[in-house]
Amino acid sequence: MLWPQVLAGVLILAAALGAPAECADSPEIPLTIENHRFTPEEITVKAGTSFILIIVNKDATAEEFESHDLRIEKVIPAGKTLRLRMPALKKGTYGFIGDFNSSTAKGRIIAE
Numbered sequence: 001m002l003w004p005q006v007l008a009g010v011l012i013l014a015a016a017l018g019a020p021a022e023c024a025d026s027p028e029i030p031l032t033i034e035n036h037r038f039t040p041e042e043i044t045v046k047a048g049t050s051f052i053l054i055i056v057n058k059d060a061t062a063e064e065f066e067s068h069d070l071r072i073e074k075v076i077p078a079g080k081t082l083r084l085r086m087p088a089l090k091k092g093t094y095g096f097i098g099d100f101n102s103s104t105a106k107g108r109i110i111a112e
Contacts, residue, residue, distance in 0.1 A: 026049075026050050026051050026052050026085070027045070027046075027049070027051045027052070028051070028052045028054055029043055029045065029051055029052070029053055029054065030054050030056065031043065031053055031054065031055045031056070031107075032055075032056045032058060033055065033056065033057045033058060033059055033063045033076065033098060033105065034058040034059060035059070035104075036059060036063070036098065036101035036104045036105050037098075037104050037105055038096075038098065038105055038106065038107040040107070041106065041107040041108070042107065042108055042110065043107070043108070043109045043110070044109075044110045044111075044112060045086075045089065045109060045110070045111050045112075046111070046112065047088075047089055047090060047091040047092075047111040047112055048088050048089075048090075048111075049088055050085065050086060050087055050088045051086050052083055052084065052085055052086065053083075053084040053086050054081060054082075054083055054084075055074075055076050055081065055082045055083075055084060056081045057076040057077065057078060057079065057080055057081070057082075058079070059078055060078050060079075061078050061100070062075055062076065062077045062078055062100065063075070063076050063098040063099075063100050063101065063105060064076070064098060064099035064100055065082070065084070065096060065098065065099075066096060066097055066098070066099040067094060067095060067096040067097075067109075068095070069094040069095055069096075070086075070087075070089075070094050070096070070109075072084070072096075073099070086109075089109070089111035090111060091111050091112060092110075092111055093108050093109070093110050093111075094108060094109045094110075094111070095107070095108050096108065096109065
């Protein structure tokens, strides 16, 4: 009966490799909405590494963070903060807008 030995081997291998990186290991990147604009307008991240985008809405109205490139739409209420876990991106540029103020709220994420 090999199952106990196989299971023990799998558990030892899993312990040796360690657990996958958790949210605490992901870099946190601040993004502010103020006067219907994003600051910074350009964010550079390491390609292939997930990260957490911390979006703070300092405006008196809600804003929607929208990226067609990333297929993300999230509303951030006025005066609130949203922590958005972002996937590991391939090298490239990914645009985003504030959908409620798209003429002024624009930005991009560059994965290098």
